[in-house]
Amino acid sequence: METLSVEEDVLHRFLLEGAGVRGVMVRLGAAWREVAGRADYPSALHAVLGEALAASALLTGNIKLDGALSIELKSNGALRMLFAECTDQGRLRGLARWNDPLSEPLELHALPGAIMAITIGNVERGQRYQGLVDLQHAGLAAALENYFIQSEQLPARIVLAVNADHAVGLMLQKMPTEGGRDAAQDEDAWGRVVALTDTLGADELLATPPEQLLFRLYHEETVRMFEPRPLAFGCSCSRERVATMLRSLGRDEVEAALAARGDEIEVICEFCAQRYYFDRIDAEHLLSESPAPVAPDTPQ
């Protein structure tokens, strides 16, 4: 029996007021199991996908998001592609494609030709910001910490943990020093908070409800928590988007797909398993429409 509760997939924002630190904690349950259950992921990839999914939600915590935030990795190695996304409505989805055998542990920096990008914005309206993540750091959390230092010039600490039931992430960011606050004291406080965070084991992170964990870890730093945001598995696929994808393939491929299944095309969304069917009349109709621009290689 699967237990579904509102609290199971949740994002908490908080401040450590005494230390000048802001934080986000994400705990995924059902949403993670939905994503993980879509394919028979090798265990090393299962872990990285869960980390990326938790991280995609974490990174939405402190930004004003219109659209979605995605973390995408591509490589020429055994891990061909990994994608995790969280929308401004707290809808999460993700998937990975790989070739067997996948080496364990999965070292992102060792994947040939690996590129990781964080994309923020509204694809439909063409408003997108994209930043590349330097992968020369051990693990996704370290790579994202470095991304924050590069992009915001602010130190960040990110901890990610995954098991079969949960994917959890904790992110701390040093807030910009304001006039009046002692910079040296800030450095001290940041060091103290990082040291406390480093005492946290993956098992504890996975097993403890967020409020309890944050108060246990940082009770001396005055934890102020904001209203939690619910998260859930959700897919943004639609018949229209699938039609756009088919149109972008061109007539020859659409004809071949029709022929392969007795004058019908079946498209199954890899994120949510929703099935879309197009018969010959549908296909003619969509091919006759003027092509809409489609972002290359973006999962629909």
Ligand SMILES: [Zn+2]
């Ligand atoms: Zn879908």
